[in-house]
Amino acid sequence: MTRLLRFSPLWIGVIALLAFIIYINLPNDGPSQKRGGGATPVVTEILAQKPFAITIEALGTATANESINLTSRVADIVTDIRFEDGQKVQAGDVLLTLDSRQQQARVNEITTNLGEAKRQLQRIKNLAKSNSASKQLLDEQKARVDALTAQLEVVQANLAETQIKAPFSGTLGQRNISLGAYVKAGEVITTLDDTATIKLDFSVAERHLPSISNGQQVFAKSIAYPDEVFTGEIFSIDSRIDPVTRSVGVRTKIANAEGKIKPGMLLTVTLQKQVLDTLVLDEKALVPIEDKQFVFVVQEDKAMQTEVQIGARKPGQVQILSGISAGAEVITQGTLRVRNGSAVKVLNRAGE
Numbered sequence: 001m002t003r004l005l006r007f008s009p010l011w012i013g014v015i016a017l018l019a020f021i022i023y024i025n026l027p028n029d030g031p032s033q034k035r036g037g038g039a040t041p042v043v044t045e046i047l048a049q050k051p052f053a054i055t056i057e058a059l060g061t062a063t064a065n066e067s068i069n070l071t072s073r074v075a076d077i078v079t080d081i082r083f084e085d086g087q088k089v090q091a092g093d094v095l096l097t098l099d100s101r102q103q104q105a106r107v108n109e110i111t112t113n114l115g116e117a118k119r120q121l122q123r124i125k126n127l128a129k130s131n132s133a134s135k136q137l138l139d140e141q142k143a144r145v146d147a148l149t150a151q152l153e154v155v156q157a158n159l160a161e162t163q164i165k166a167p168f169s170g171t172l173g174q175r176n177i178s179l180g181a182y183v184k185a186g187e188v189i190t191t192l193d194d195t196a197t198i199k200l201d202f203s204v205a206e207r208h209l210p211s212i213s214n215g216q217q218v219f220a221k222s223i224a225y226p227d228e229v230f231t232g233e234i235f236s237i238d239s240r241i242d243p244v245t246r247s248v249g250v251r252t253k254i255a256n257a258e259g260k261i262k263p264g265m266l267l268t269v270t271l272q273k274q275v276l277d278t279l280v281l282d283e284k285a286l287v288p289i290e291d292k293q294f295v296f297v298v299q300e301d302k303a304m305q306t307e308v309q310i311g312a313r314k315p316g317q318v319q320i321l322s323g324i325s326a327g328a329e330v331i332t333q334g335t336l337r338v339r340n341g342s343a344v345k346v347l348n349r350a351g352e
Contacts, residue, residue, distance in 0.1 A: 038343065039301065039343040039344055039345040040303075040337050040338050040342060040343065040345065041334060041344075041345050042296075042303070042333060042334035042335075042338065042344045042347065043332055043334060043346070043347055043348050044298055044329045044330060044331050044332060044348060045282050045285065045329075045330050045332045046327065046329055046330075047279055047281055047320065047324060047327065047328045047329075047330055048280070048326055049279055049280075049326055050277075050278070051275050051276070052277075052280050052319055053272055053273075053274075053275050054272075054274050054275070054276060054314075055270050055272050055273060055314065056204055056208050056211070056270070056273050057268065057269065057270055058203060058269045058271070059202060059266060059267070059268060060200040060201055060202030060220065060266075061200070061202075061265070061266060061267075062198050062199070062254075062261050062262065062264065062266075062267060063198070063201065063263050063264075064170075064193035064194055064195050064198065064263045065194045065195070065196065065197040065198065065199055065253070066170065066192075066193070066194040067191070067192070067194070067263060068167070068192050069188045069191055070095065070166075070188070070189045070190050070191065070192055071186050071187060071188055071189060072161075072184075072185060072186070073185060074098065074161050074162065076098040076099045076162065076182070076183060077099040077181070077182055078096060078097075078098060078177055078178070078179055078180060078181050078182075078183055079097050079098060079099050079179075080096065080097035080179075081096050081175070081177075081178075082094055082095055082096065082097075083095045083172055083175070083190070085172070085173070085174045086171060086172060086173070087171070088169075088170070088171050088172075089170065089172060089192070090166065090169045091166055091168045091169050092165055092166065093165060093166045094163050094164070095164045095166060095172075095189075095190075096177075096189060097162060097163050098162040098163075098183065099162070103155060103158045103159040103162060104159060106158075107152065107155050107156060107159055110148060110151050110152045110155055113148055114145065114148040114149060114152055117141065117144050117148050120141055120144075121141045121145050124137055124138050124141050125138065166192060168192070168194055169194065170192045170193050170194035170195065171193055171195060171259075172191065172192055173190050173192070173193070174190065174191075175189070175190050176188055176189055176190060177189050193263055195256055195259055195261070195262070195263065196255075196257060197253050197255060197256060198253070198256045198263075199251055199252070200218075200220060200232060200252040200254055200269065201249060201251050202249075203242070203245065203247040203248065203249050204247060204248060204250060204271070205247050206241050206246050206247060206248055209241075209248055211273040211274065212234060212237060213234065213237075214234055214235055215233055215235075216233065217231060217232070217233055217272065218231070218252050218270065218271045219269070219270045219271075219272075220232065220252075220254065220267040220268065220270075221268045222261065222265055222266070222267050223266075224265065225260060228260075230254050230261065232252040232253055232254035232255070233252060234250055234251070234252050234271075235251060235252065235253050236250070237249075237250055237251075238250070252269070276312075276319065278311070278319050278320075279319065279321075279324075279325075281317070281318055281330060281332075282316065282317065282318075282330075282332040283313065283315075283317055283318045284333065284335075285330050285331060285332045286308075286310070286318060292307055293307070293308055294306060294308065295308055295324065295330050295331070296330065296331040296335055296338055296340075297324060297328050297329065297330055297331075298330070298331060298346060299329075301344060301345070301346075302341055302342065302343055302344065303331060303339070303341070303342050303344050304340065304341065305339075306323055306324055307323055308320055308322065308323030308324055309322040309323055329346070
């Protein structure tokens with residue numbers, strides 16, 4: 001059984017595959033290179049000084065500019081509903097009316113009594129001019145008028161509470177009550193969100209604090225709209241650093257006239273920290289060896305391994321601080337098949 005396993009065709013195939021992988025990665029430094037026929041095909045990039053934006057990335061949560069749960073302050077029967085689910089309303093629009101007959105009757109009663117009290121006050125004033133009425137009687141009637149006026153203001157306020165109005169313009173949520181239902185005080189009737197402007201809250205590490213300021217532009221993307229970038233501005237930076245996460249809260253406002261961003265959505269935020277004028281290279285050119293970074297520079301059609309010092313990185317690009325200078329021709333594709341001093345054939349060079 002052991003001999004069968006030892007000479008199994010499967011093992012032979014594995015060994016052959018490993019030999020093939022080793023072969024294709026061997027440097028082409030045989031005699032054929034001297035004749036120019038074994039040069040490794042590569043793609044290069046001319047190192048140049050370019051604008052290199054240093055950015056901060058974070059995750060932010062969208063919230064409405066204004067958002068409330070509409071509730072009733074009194075308990076009563078719903079007599080009129082003037083809105084539909086998802087309806088856009090303006091500030092001051094009456095959305096719902098409760099049974100107000102008792103409050104209205106009380107208003108009528110006090111209004112009548114107040115009118116009579118004012119007439120009596122005027123009559124006593126006329127009598128007081130001829131000393132036919134005492135000052136005490138005049139003061140008592142003034143106090144009665146004042147008391148009735150205060151009572152009228154109270155019942156009018158109670159009457160106003162039977163109407164639920166939109167405190168600001170926005171979009172209503174789903175309706176939670178029906179006509180004729182008994183609404184309890186504090187019961188949520190619907191929601192109201194002002195989403196014409198969206199607040200986007202996110203956090204950045206405290207080391208970035210000197211690089212952010214009010215009015216600074218930010219860019220946000222959502223998986224719901226992968227090809228669209230939403231632009232906003234920072235308008236608030238938290239006054240405190242979180243002692244646990246060592247980050248600071250930042251709030252941005254984004255115009256949302258089309259209503260694409262919904263409260264609660266998760267967005268990826270990109271904040272431009274600064275723009276450097278520096279040497280920039282394709283990230284694929286880097287060859288890491290232990291804790292160092294190398295690139296292959298083409299010199300006289302040969303790949304010369306060169307150590308470089310790198311700075312900031314972002315997807316697809318890296319800043320070169322030292323090791324090579326502007327104008328160097330650096331291999332960006334084919335680095336796995338070349339070795340230090342091996343011959344190369346640049347495929348993207350003009351005329352080749």
